[in-house]
Amino acid sequence: MIIFLWGLISLKSLKRLDNIPINIVRAIARINEYKGKQDLFYRQSPEILKTLQEIAEIQSTESSNRIEGIKVSNQKLKEIMIQKTTPRNRSEAEISGYRDVFATIHASSIHIPVKPQVILQLHRDIYKYLPQEGGSWKPADNVIEETLPDGTKRVRFVPVKAFLVPSAMDELCHGFNTYREKESFDDLILSFAFILDFLCIHPFRDGNGRISRLLTLLLLYQAGFEVGRFISLERIIEESKVTYCDALEKSSQGWHENQHNPIPWIEYSLGVLIAAYKEFEERLNLAENQRGSKTAMIKETILRLSGDFFIQDIEQACPNVSRPTIYRVLAVLKDEGKVDCIVPGRNARWKRI
Numbered sequence: 462m463i464i465f466l467w468g469l470i471s472l473k474s475l476k477r478l479d480n481i482p483i484n485i486v487r488a489i490a491r492i493n494e495y496k497g498k499q500d501l502f503y504r505q506s507p508e509i510l511k512t513l514q515e516i517a518e519i520q521s522t523e524s525s526n527r528i529e530g531i532k533v534s535n536q537k538l539k540e541i542m543i544q545k546t547t548p549r550n551r552s553e554a555e556i557s558g559y560r561d562v563f564a565t566i567h568a569s570s571i572h573i574p575v576k577p578q579v580i581l582q583l584h585r586d587i588y589k590y591l592p593q594e595g596g597s598w599k600p601a602d603n604v605i606e607e608t609l610p611d612g613t614k615r616v617r618f619v620p621v622k623a624f625l626v627p628s629a630m631d632e633l634c635h636g637f638n639t640y641r642e643k644e645s646f647d648d649l650i651l652s653f654a655f656i657l658d659f660l661c662i663h664p665f666r667d668g669n670g671r672i673s674r675l676l677t678l679l680l681l682y683q684a685g686f687e688v689g690r691f692i693s694l695e696r697i698i699e700e701s702k703v704t705y706c707d708a709l710e711k712s713s714q715g716w717h718e719n720q721h722n723p724i725p726w727i728e729y730s731l732g733v734l735i736a737a738y739k740e741f742e743e744r745l746n747l748a749e750n751q752r753g754s755k756t757a758m759i760k761e762t763i764l765r766l767s768g769d770f771f772i773q774d775i776e777q778a779c780p781n782v783s784r785p786t787i788y789r790v791l792a793v794l795k796d797e798g799k800v801d802c803i804v805p806g807r808n809a810r811w812k813r814i
Contacts, residue, residue: 472633472636472637472640472654472655472658473658473661473716473719473721474654474655474657474658474712474716474721474723474726475636475640475651475654475723478650478654478723478724481650482724484728485650485724485727485728485731488728488731488732488735489647489649489650489731491735492649492686492731492734492735492738495688495735495738495739495741495742496685496686498742499685499687499688502741502742502745509744509745510691513691513692513741513744514690514691516693516776516777517689517690517691517692517693518542518563518564518567519538519539519542520693520695520696521563521689521693521694521695521696522538522541522542522556522559522560522563522695523538523556523696524693524695524696524698524699525559525670525671525674525675525695525698525699526552526555526556526559526671527699528670528695528698528699528702529668529670529671531552531555531556532552533552533553533556537553538556541553541556541557541560542560544560548590551591553590554588554590554591555587555588555590555591557590558586558587558588558589558590558591558595559587559671559675561586561589562583562586562587562675563675563678565586566675566678566679566682567678567682567690570678570679570682570683571682571683573679573683574638575634575637575638575655575676575679575680576634577627577630577631577634580630580634580664580672580676581596581597581598582596583672583675583676584596584665584668584672587668587671587672588668594667595665595668598623598626598627598630598664598665599623599626599663599664599665599666600623600666601623601666602620602622602623603620603623603663603666604616604618604619604620605617605618605619605620605663607706617706617710617713618661618663618710618713618716619717620661620662620663621661621662621663621664626662626664629662629664630662630664633655633658633659633662637651637655648680648684648685648686649684649686649730649731649734650727651680652677652680652681652684653677653723653726653727653730653731654723654727655676655680656673656676656677656680656730657709657712657713657723657726657727659672659673659676660673660709660713661713661716674694674695674698677689677694677730678694681734686734688734688737688738688741689737691741692737692738692740692741692744693737694733694734694737697733697736697737698733701729701733704729705729707725708725708726708728708729708730709726711725711726712724712725712726712727744778755779755782755786756786756789756790758779758782759775759779759782759786759787759790760790760794762775762778762779763775763790763791763794763800763813764813765778766778766813768812769803769810769811769812770810770811770812771808771809771810771811772784772787772788772809772811775787791811798814799813799814800812800813800814801814
Protein backbone atom coordinates (compact mmCIF):
# COMPACT_ATOMS: atom_id res chain seq x y z
CA MET A 462 0.00 0.00 0.00
CA ILE A 463 1.37 3.43 -0.96
CA ILE A 464 0.01 6.80 0.13
CA PHE A 465 0.53 9.52 -2.48
CA LEU A 466 0.70 13.14 -1.41
CA TRP A 467 -0.73 15.75 -3.74
CA GLY A 468 -1.64 19.41 -3.82
CA LEU A 469 0.19 22.67 -3.34
CA ILE A 470 3.23 21.91 -1.22
CA SER A 471 4.86 24.65 0.84
CA LEU A 472 6.58 22.59 3.56
CA LYS A 473 10.08 21.61 2.42
CA SER A 474 9.91 18.13 3.95
CA LEU A 475 6.63 17.33 2.21
CA LYS A 476 8.24 18.05 -1.16
CA ARG A 477 10.40 14.98 -0.55
CA LEU A 478 7.51 12.62 0.18
CA ASP A 479 6.37 11.32 -3.19
CA ASN A 480 5.21 8.14 -1.49
CA ILE A 481 5.26 6.57 1.94
CA PRO A 482 6.99 3.21 2.66
CA ILE A 483 4.80 0.35 3.79
CA ASN A 484 6.38 0.22 7.26
CA ILE A 485 5.26 3.80 7.91
CA VAL A 486 1.75 3.00 6.65
CA ARG A 487 1.62 0.10 9.10
CA ALA A 488 2.93 2.24 11.96
CA ILE A 489 0.26 4.87 11.31
CA ALA A 490 -2.43 2.20 11.23
CA ARG A 491 -1.22 0.82 14.55
CA ILE A 492 -1.23 4.27 16.17
CA ASN A 493 -4.75 4.91 14.91
CA GLU A 494 -5.83 1.64 16.51
CA TYR A 495 -4.48 2.88 19.83
CA LYS A 496 -6.19 6.22 19.26
CA GLY A 497 -9.49 4.40 18.82
CA LYS A 498 -9.12 2.87 22.28
CA GLN A 499 -8.54 6.19 24.07
CA ASP A 500 -12.16 6.69 25.17
CA LEU A 501 -12.22 3.16 26.59
CA PHE A 502 -8.99 3.82 28.48
CA TYR A 503 -10.41 7.04 29.92
CA ARG A 504 -13.55 5.30 31.22
CA GLN A 505 -11.64 2.46 32.83
CA SER A 506 -9.44 4.08 35.45
CA PRO A 507 -9.90 7.80 36.14
CA GLU A 508 -7.91 7.65 39.38
CA ILE A 509 -5.02 5.83 37.70
CA LEU A 510 -5.08 8.30 34.80
CA LYS A 511 -4.77 11.17 37.26
CA THR A 512 -1.68 9.63 38.80
CA LEU A 513 -0.16 8.83 35.40
CA GLN A 514 -0.73 12.41 34.30
CA GLU A 515 1.01 13.78 37.37
CA ILE A 516 3.99 11.50 36.77
CA ALA A 517 4.11 12.37 33.06
CA GLU A 518 4.09 16.12 33.75
CA ILE A 519 7.13 15.81 35.99
CA GLN A 520 8.98 13.45 33.66
CA SER A 521 8.26 15.56 30.58
CA THR A 522 9.48 18.77 32.17
CA GLU A 523 12.56 17.07 33.59
CA SER A 524 13.52 15.14 30.45
CA SER A 525 12.94 17.91 27.91
CA ASN A 526 15.15 20.26 29.90
CA ARG A 527 17.74 17.63 30.79
CA ILE A 528 18.23 16.84 27.08
CA GLU A 529 19.47 20.43 26.79
CA GLY A 530 21.71 20.14 29.85
CA ILE A 531 19.31 21.94 32.23
CA LYS A 532 19.15 20.05 35.52
CA VAL A 533 17.90 20.44 39.09
CA SER A 534 17.58 18.04 42.00
CA ASN A 535 14.56 15.75 42.22
CA GLN A 536 13.27 17.58 45.30
CA LYS A 537 13.65 20.98 43.67
CA LEU A 538 11.90 19.71 40.53
CA LYS A 539 8.89 18.58 42.56
CA GLU A 540 8.75 21.95 44.31
CA ILE A 541 8.88 23.75 40.97
CA MET A 542 6.14 21.57 39.51
CA ILE A 543 3.73 22.38 42.34
CA GLN A 544 4.85 26.02 42.29
CA LYS A 545 6.08 25.98 45.88
CA THR A 546 9.35 27.72 45.12
CA THR A 547 10.60 30.86 43.40
CA PRO A 548 13.34 30.26 40.79
CA ARG A 549 16.73 31.06 42.28
CA ASN A 550 19.00 30.43 39.29
CA ARG A 551 18.89 30.10 35.52
CA SER A 552 18.13 26.36 35.48
CA GLU A 553 15.21 26.73 37.88
CA ALA A 554 13.90 29.71 35.90
CA GLU A 555 13.99 27.81 32.58
CA ILE A 556 12.30 24.76 34.08
CA SER A 557 9.61 26.97 35.65
CA GLY A 558 8.93 28.59 32.29
CA TYR A 559 8.74 25.23 30.55
CA ARG A 560 6.32 24.02 33.23
CA ASP A 561 3.98 26.91 32.52
CA VAL A 562 4.00 26.48 28.72
CA PHE A 563 3.57 22.72 29.12
CA ALA A 564 0.51 23.32 31.35
CA THR A 565 -0.94 25.81 28.84
CA ILE A 566 -0.69 23.29 26.00
CA HIS A 567 -2.26 20.56 28.13
CA ALA A 568 -5.16 22.78 29.11
CA SER A 569 -5.81 24.78 25.94
CA SER A 570 -4.29 22.98 22.95
CA ILE A 571 -7.45 23.15 20.87
CA HIS A 572 -7.47 26.96 21.14
CA ILE A 573 -3.78 27.54 20.26
CA PRO A 574 -3.30 28.37 16.56
CA VAL A 575 -0.16 27.34 14.71
CA LYS A 576 1.20 30.76 13.81
CA PRO A 577 4.63 32.43 14.02
CA GLN A 578 3.32 34.92 16.58
CA VAL A 579 2.11 32.09 18.81
CA ILE A 580 5.42 30.22 18.54
CA LEU A 581 7.19 33.42 19.52
CA GLN A 582 4.86 33.73 22.50
CA LEU A 583 5.56 30.15 23.63
CA HIS A 584 9.28 30.87 23.37
CA ARG A 585 8.84 34.09 25.33
CA ASP A 586 6.99 32.26 28.09
CA ILE A 587 9.73 29.63 28.48
CA TYR A 588 12.05 32.47 29.43
CA LYS A 589 9.56 34.63 31.30
CA TYR A 590 11.39 34.14 34.60
CA LEU A 591 14.59 35.46 32.99
CA PRO A 592 15.13 39.08 31.87
CA GLN A 593 14.92 39.75 28.11
CA GLU A 594 15.62 36.22 26.93
CA GLY A 595 12.75 34.94 24.79
CA GLY A 596 10.13 35.88 22.28
CA SER A 597 12.25 36.91 19.29
CA TRP A 598 13.84 35.15 16.34
CA LYS A 599 17.59 34.56 16.48
CA PRO A 600 19.58 37.77 15.91
CA ALA A 601 22.53 36.03 14.24
CA ASP A 602 23.29 32.89 12.24
CA ASN A 603 23.89 29.70 14.24
CA VAL A 604 25.01 26.13 13.70
CA ILE A 605 24.11 22.79 15.29
CA GLU A 606 27.27 21.27 16.72
CA GLU A 607 28.23 17.96 18.29
CA THR A 608 30.98 17.55 20.87
CA LEU A 609 33.02 14.43 20.13
CA PRO A 610 34.56 12.18 22.83
CA ASP A 611 37.97 13.81 22.37
CA GLY A 612 36.49 17.24 23.07
CA THR A 613 36.53 18.50 19.51
CA LYS A 614 33.38 19.73 17.82
CA ARG A 615 31.84 19.07 14.43
CA VAL A 616 28.99 20.82 12.68
CA ARG A 617 25.97 18.54 12.25
CA PHE A 618 23.81 21.07 10.40
CA VAL A 619 23.78 24.70 9.30
CA PRO A 620 20.25 26.12 9.83
CA VAL A 621 18.48 28.88 7.93
CA LYS A 622 20.24 32.25 8.09
CA ALA A 623 18.88 34.68 10.64
CA PHE A 624 17.52 37.23 8.15
CA LEU A 625 15.50 34.51 6.40
CA VAL A 626 13.87 33.10 9.56
CA PRO A 627 10.72 35.31 9.59
CA SER A 628 9.76 34.40 6.03
CA ALA A 629 10.68 30.73 6.58
CA MET A 630 8.44 30.52 9.65
CA ASP A 631 5.60 32.28 7.84
CA GLU A 632 5.85 29.78 5.00
CA LEU A 633 6.10 26.80 7.36
CA CYS A 634 3.01 27.75 9.37
CA HIS A 635 1.01 28.75 6.29
CA GLY A 636 1.81 25.45 4.60
CA PHE A 637 0.90 23.45 7.67
CA ASN A 638 -2.44 25.19 8.15
CA THR A 639 -3.29 24.92 4.44
CA TYR A 640 -2.66 21.19 4.42
CA ARG A 641 -4.52 20.61 7.66
CA GLU A 642 -7.53 22.56 6.46
CA LYS A 643 -7.67 20.61 3.20
CA GLU A 644 -7.08 17.28 5.01
CA SER A 645 -4.86 16.32 2.10
CA PHE A 646 -3.01 13.60 3.99
CA ASP A 647 -2.34 11.98 7.35
CA ASP A 648 -2.15 14.22 10.44
CA LEU A 649 0.87 12.37 11.83
CA ILE A 650 2.98 12.83 8.71
CA LEU A 651 1.96 16.47 8.52
CA SER A 652 2.86 17.06 12.18
CA PHE A 653 6.24 15.35 12.07
CA ALA A 654 7.16 17.02 8.76
CA PHE A 655 6.37 20.36 10.40
CA ILE A 656 8.64 19.57 13.37
CA LEU A 657 11.48 18.45 11.08
CA ASP A 658 11.31 21.70 9.11
CA PHE A 659 11.10 23.71 12.33
CA LEU A 660 14.28 22.07 13.60
CA CYS A 661 16.03 22.67 10.29
CA ILE A 662 15.03 26.34 10.33
CA HIS A 663 16.26 26.51 13.97
CA PRO A 664 14.62 29.92 14.42
CA PHE A 665 15.83 30.77 17.94
CA ARG A 666 19.20 31.42 19.46
CA ASP A 667 18.34 28.96 22.23
CA GLY A 668 15.38 26.77 23.18
CA ASN A 669 14.73 25.22 19.75
CA GLY A 670 14.69 21.65 21.05
CA ARG A 671 12.31 22.39 23.90
CA ILE A 672 9.96 24.39 21.68
CA SER A 673 9.98 21.57 19.12
CA ARG A 674 8.88 19.06 21.77
CA LEU A 675 6.16 21.38 23.04
CA LEU A 676 4.95 21.91 19.47
CA THR A 677 4.96 18.15 18.94
CA LEU A 678 2.56 17.75 21.88
CA LEU A 679 0.42 20.62 20.63
CA LEU A 680 0.05 19.19 17.12
CA LEU A 681 -0.60 15.67 18.39
CA TYR A 682 -3.27 16.85 20.84
CA GLN A 683 -4.96 18.88 18.13
CA ALA A 684 -5.02 15.77 15.93
CA GLY A 685 -6.55 13.70 18.73
CA PHE A 686 -3.46 11.73 19.81
CA GLU A 687 -3.42 12.37 23.56
CA VAL A 688 -1.12 9.70 24.98
CA GLY A 689 1.43 12.40 25.83
CA ARG A 690 -0.85 13.48 28.66
CA PHE A 691 -0.20 10.20 30.49
CA ILE A 692 3.12 8.89 29.18
CA SER A 693 6.04 11.28 28.80
CA LEU A 694 7.09 11.47 25.15
CA GLU A 695 10.00 13.62 26.25
CA ARG A 696 11.27 10.83 28.52
CA ILE A 697 11.12 8.34 25.66
CA ILE A 698 13.02 10.81 23.47
CA GLU A 699 15.65 11.29 26.18
CA GLU A 700 16.04 7.54 26.58
CA SER A 701 16.58 7.23 22.81
CA LYS A 702 18.61 10.42 22.38
CA VAL A 703 21.27 8.79 20.21
CA THR A 704 18.62 7.49 17.82
CA TYR A 705 16.86 10.87 17.91
CA CYS A 706 20.03 12.72 16.90
CA ASP A 707 20.87 10.14 14.24
CA ALA A 708 17.39 10.34 12.66
CA LEU A 709 17.44 14.14 12.70
CA GLU A 710 20.88 14.28 11.09
CA LYS A 711 19.94 11.79 8.38
CA SER A 712 16.74 13.63 7.52
CA SER A 713 18.31 17.09 7.56
CA GLN A 714 21.11 16.31 5.10
CA GLY A 715 20.35 18.12 1.84
CA TRP A 716 17.44 20.03 3.39
CA HIS A 717 18.48 23.41 1.97
CA GLU A 718 18.66 21.93 -1.54
CA ASN A 719 15.35 20.04 -1.21
CA GLN A 720 17.30 16.81 -1.52
CA HIS A 721 16.79 15.48 1.99
CA ASN A 722 14.99 12.31 3.09
CA PRO A 723 12.33 12.89 5.81
CA ILE A 724 11.65 9.17 6.24
CA PRO A 725 14.20 8.46 9.06
CA TRP A 726 12.74 11.30 11.13
CA ILE A 727 9.14 10.24 10.52
CA GLU A 728 9.98 6.60 11.34
CA TYR A 729 11.63 7.65 14.58
CA SER A 730 8.76 9.95 15.59
CA LEU A 731 6.14 7.28 14.91
CA GLY A 732 8.22 4.83 16.94
CA VAL A 733 8.18 7.18 19.93
CA LEU A 734 4.41 7.46 19.71
CA ILE A 735 3.93 3.69 19.43
CA ALA A 736 6.21 3.13 22.44
CA ALA A 737 4.14 5.62 24.45
CA TYR A 738 0.81 4.03 23.55
CA LYS A 739 2.16 0.56 24.25
CA GLU A 740 3.45 1.63 27.67
CA PHE A 741 0.15 3.38 28.40
CA GLU A 742 -1.88 0.28 27.63
CA GLU A 743 0.44 -1.95 29.63
CA ARG A 744 0.25 0.28 32.69
CA LEU A 745 -3.53 0.45 32.60
CA ASN A 746 -3.86 -3.30 32.06
CA LEU A 747 -1.46 -4.00 34.89
CA ALA A 748 -3.33 -1.70 37.24
CA GLU A 749 -6.74 -3.13 36.28
CA ASN A 750 -5.68 -6.77 36.37
CA GLN A 751 -4.05 -7.03 39.76
CA ARG A 752 -4.56 -10.79 40.03
CA GLY A 753 -6.29 -10.35 43.35
CA SER A 754 -3.80 -8.11 45.13
CA LYS A 755 -1.41 -5.22 44.86
CA THR A 756 1.34 -7.55 46.03
CA ALA A 757 0.94 -9.65 42.90
CA MET A 758 1.06 -6.54 40.73
CA ILE A 759 4.30 -5.36 42.34
CA LYS A 760 5.90 -8.78 42.01
CA GLU A 761 4.91 -8.97 38.34
CA THR A 762 6.31 -5.50 37.73
CA ILE A 763 9.66 -6.36 39.32
CA LEU A 764 9.94 -9.52 37.23
CA ARG A 765 9.39 -7.43 34.09
CA LEU A 766 12.03 -4.82 34.94
CA SER A 767 15.38 -5.22 33.21
CA GLY A 768 18.65 -4.42 34.98
CA ASP A 769 18.91 -2.49 38.22
CA PHE A 770 15.85 -0.57 39.35
CA PHE A 771 14.70 2.06 41.85
CA ILE A 772 11.56 2.43 43.93
CA GLN A 773 10.46 5.15 41.50
CA ASP A 774 10.46 2.62 38.64
CA ILE A 775 7.90 0.50 40.48
CA GLU A 776 5.82 3.53 41.43
CA GLN A 777 5.63 4.63 37.80
CA ALA A 778 4.51 1.17 36.69
CA CYS A 779 2.06 0.79 39.60
CA PRO A 780 0.61 4.27 40.13
CA ASN A 781 -2.15 3.11 42.48
CA VAL A 782 0.22 1.38 44.93
CA SER A 783 1.69 3.16 47.96
CA ARG A 784 5.41 3.26 48.71
CA PRO A 785 5.07 1.39 52.06
CA THR A 786 3.37 -1.47 50.19
CA ILE A 787 6.26 -1.58 47.72
CA TYR A 788 8.78 -1.71 50.59
CA ARG A 789 6.90 -4.59 52.21
CA VAL A 790 6.92 -6.62 48.99
CA LEU A 791 10.61 -5.90 48.41
CA ALA A 792 11.39 -7.08 51.94
CA VAL A 793 9.57 -10.36 51.29
CA LEU A 794 11.31 -10.86 47.95
CA LYS A 795 14.66 -10.13 49.55
CA ASP A 796 14.03 -12.73 52.26
CA GLU A 797 13.13 -15.19 49.50
CA GLY A 798 16.44 -14.43 47.76
CA LYS A 799 14.79 -13.01 44.65
CA VAL A 800 16.02 -9.42 44.90
CA ASP A 801 18.85 -7.61 46.62
CA CYS A 802 19.49 -4.00 47.59
CA ILE A 803 22.87 -3.12 46.06
CA VAL A 804 22.91 0.58 47.03
CA PRO A 805 21.08 1.31 50.31
CA GLY A 806 19.78 4.65 51.46
CA ARG A 807 17.30 7.26 50.35
CA ASN A 808 17.87 6.56 46.65
CA ALA A 809 18.29 2.81 47.05
CA ARG A 810 19.07 0.75 43.97
CA TRP A 811 17.85 -2.83 43.66
CA LYS A 812 18.50 -5.80 41.39
CA ARG A 813 16.88 -9.11 40.68
CA ILE A 814 18.73 -12.28 41.59
